[in-house]
Amino acid sequence: MNIFADFTSRVLAAIDRLGWKAADGSALDTTRVLVEPPRDASxxxxxxxxxxxxxxxMGQNPRQLAIALMGELATDPDVAEVEVAGPGFINLRLxxxxxxxxxGxxxxxxxxxxxxxxxxxRKTNVEYVSANPTGPMxxxxxxxxxxxxxxxxxxxxxxxxxxxxYYINDAGxxxxVLARSAFLRYREALGETITIPEGLYPGDYLVPVGEKLKADHGDKLLAxxxxxxxxxxxxxxxxxxxxMIRADLAALGVTHEVFFSERTLHxxxxxxxxxxxxxxxxxxxxxVYNGRLPPPKGQLPEDWEDREQLLFRASAYGDDTDRPLAKSNGDYTYFAADVAYMRDKWRRGFEEMIFILGADHGGYVKRLEAVGNAISAGKAKVVVRLCQLVKLFRAGEPVKMSKRSGDFxxxxxxxxxxxxxAVRFMMLYRKNDAPLDFDFQKVTEQSxxxxxxxVQYAHARCRSVFRQAAADVPSIALDRASLAATPLDRLTDSGEIALIKRLAEWPRIVESAATAHEPHRIAFYLYELASELHGQWNRGKDLPQLRFINVDDPLSSSARLAMVDAVALVLASGLAILGVNAPDEMR
Incomplete structure (x- = not known):
């Protein structure tokens, strides 16, 4: 049940009953009509x-319209009170x-x-990570x-x-460079002392590659x-x-259904x-057409040349300039592979194509949108989200580089x-385009x-309440169906109502986060829900009549257990979206 969508439908029905029309007599566009939680709960x-x-x-005074609509909404059987606030907002009390x-x-x-x-x-492709296969993540x-x-x-x-x-950049x-670096490790595996020159990959993660080449070929490659x-x-x-990359991602709980090789495009x-x-x-x-591009603004790159080349009409679809598809030697550009890849996605039936890129790929946003628009004749939706850098700290001090990787x-x-x-939740506890400071010490604190x-403690606390109820009040049926059938109108405390209101926001949070492509909203919501749960628990310490379990009042206990079960259910759903475990107990 989405109470906000439900009441939006009721508001639109009331508008129809009032016969509201635009000033010219045409039907109103009501897509911007919203029912939301008030900014101030009071x-x-x-x-x-x-x-x-x-x-x-409508060409009308908003407050007069609000007063007219208030009269219609006051007749709703679930509405206790309606008031008009300010210039024309309407507040409802249920x-x-x-x-x-x-x-229930x-x-x-x-x-x-x-x-x-x-x-x-809608068939949607989400491409993310897509790191060059030249080392560990x-x-x-x-x-x-x-x-x-x-x-x-x-x-x-x-x-x-x-x-x-995952798009494997295995061409170019x-x-x-990766192969030359691995060949050095092959020579090392054969007993040679090596020095890794500037421009090759120095990390020792390539040592196993050298050993594999030695096992497969002996010393034959040297000749x-x-x-x-x-x-x-x-x-x-x-x-x-x-x-190695798949194993790294698996450690993070990330799995891809498709690994697409750039090499196959060539x-x-x-x-x-x-x-x-x-x-x-x-x-x-x-x-596409054969033409010349103006020189780039500022200092010219050393390899820039004024020549006729094969160009993609990117500027006709929102990009800053047309884009070259071939180099002077006839080889295709990286951009040509990008266009072919986008075309492949469209031919596979994807109506929405989402790219998660690093902050250094800001220049790709317009060109990817242009390619998607051109390839699909405007039918595909292309979304690009950039992720800002992560800075690592330990107790406030910057973390040093890894020896295994060589330089990161x-x-x-x-x-x-x-x-x-901890990694997944904290990576989502800031909006993707905001810088993120990750402190190893803080993310392991129990506070x-x-x-x-x-958030995890809130879920564990919910499950702990149920274990306690099974021990202290064995007469209460703890299955979900029985709890839903309990007299839930016993929940009248302001904190209990506030907790149910917070639960009611969950469907709206899901839809708004999905529409905006912003999963961090889920993390924020879960923290707020956890805070409400912990707050109500603490109130029970001072007010025994509000405790979740009261052996002398099994009906109220059953109603509160229903509320706690609903909290656990939503916490588990939200954490599953984030890819984070919902523990039954904290160790």
Whole structure:
């Protein structure tokens, strides 16, 4: 039950009964009419903006419209009081029994409470991480991995048909550098003392690749020229790097359903590559042309040349400039592969394509949106979310680099020290485009100041209450159906009503977070819900009549257990979206 969607429908029905029309007599656009929680809880239970957003198109005074609408809403059987505030906002207070009905509906919905259909089954591709397969995942990849994974979970919960995808950048110069670095480790495995020159990868994570090459080929590769051993070493190095990356991501609780190889876009085994086919397709649609680009602003790059080249009409679709698809030597640009990849996604039926990128990819936003718009003739939705940098601290001091990686802190280092749950929750406890300071000491504290502990402890506390109830009041049936059938109207305390109101917000939070592509809203909400639960628990210490379990009042205890069960249910659903465990007890 989504009480806000339900009352929005009731408000729209009241507007229809009033016969409101636009000033020119046409039907009103009511898409901006909202029912929300009031900013100040003392103003009531629901706030309605209808008069404010419809006054201008109707050419009417908003307060007069609000007064007219107030009369209609006052007749609603669940409304106890209606008032007009300020220039035309409407505040509603609901009858107490409405909250009992709502709590029962939450329990009857069970794990499906909050699940939405607004996604309409839309086929959605969420591509995230997609780090070059040249080494272990570092902490910068960590945030994008968590944000992308949680966003995919959220969109699926909101009714979209989601595929989680990783784009393997296994073509281009960086893979040649990887192979040369691995070949040095191969020589080392054969007993040679090596020095890693500038420009190659120094981390010892490539030592196993060298050992693998030695086991497979002995010393035979030493007799080959680079042009001969490079195609032998590259696939081995990439495969082993991807195995390591998959293991790193698994430690973070991240799994992808599709791993798409960039190399396949260049493959001409059948005579033409996917990029060749893409260019011919776009040429037939007049989306590419031969032309010249103006020089870039500021200091010219050393490799810039004024020449005619194959260009994609990106500027016609919102980009800052048209984009080259081929280099002067005829090789395709990285951008050409990006276009072919987007085309492949569209041909696979994805109506929405989401990219989670690092902060240094800000320049990609317009070009990706332009490509998606052009490829799909405006039918696809392209969303790009950038993740800002993560700074690591320990007790306020910056964390030093990892020896294993050579020059950065690995994702595995972080997960092994503080655990997957702490990493995932804290990576989502800031909006993706805001900088994040991650302190190893703070995220392991058992206090309210550590959000992941506070939220997980709330779920564990709920389950602890049920264990205590089974021991102290064995006459109470603790199954969900029995609790939903209990006299829930016994919950009349202001703290209890506030907790039910917070639970009522869950479906609205899910839909708003999914619509905005902002999974951090789930983390924020869970912290607020946990705070309400802990607060009501603490009130019971001072006011024994409010304790969740009272052996002398089994009916009130049963009603409160129903409330606690609903809290646990929502906490578990929210934590599952974030990819964080909901423990039954804290150790």
């Amino acid at each position: 103003h009531g239970d629901l706030a309605v903006n209808a008069a404010m957003v419809l006054a201008k198109p 009858k107490p029994e409405t909250f009992a009905t709502l709590l 509906a939450i329990l009857n919905a069970g794990a499906d409470f909050g699940r939405s259909t607004i996604g309409g089954g 570092h902490v910068g990849h960590c945030r994008g991995a968590v944000v992308g994974d949680a966003l995919a979970n959220l969109l699926a919960f909101a009714g979209q048909n989601v595929t989680k995808e 110069g960086q893979i040649d 080959l020229a680079e042009a001969a051993w490079l195609p032998i070493v590259k696939p081995v190095a990439v495969a082993m790097m991807m195995d 493959d001409r085994a059948s005579g033409t590559s996917s990029i060749d086919e893409m260019i011919e397709d776009l040429r037939g649609r007049d989306l 802190v690995t994702l595995r280092d972080v997960v092994e020290e503080v655990g997957c749950d 309210k100041d550590n959000p992941v502990f506070y």
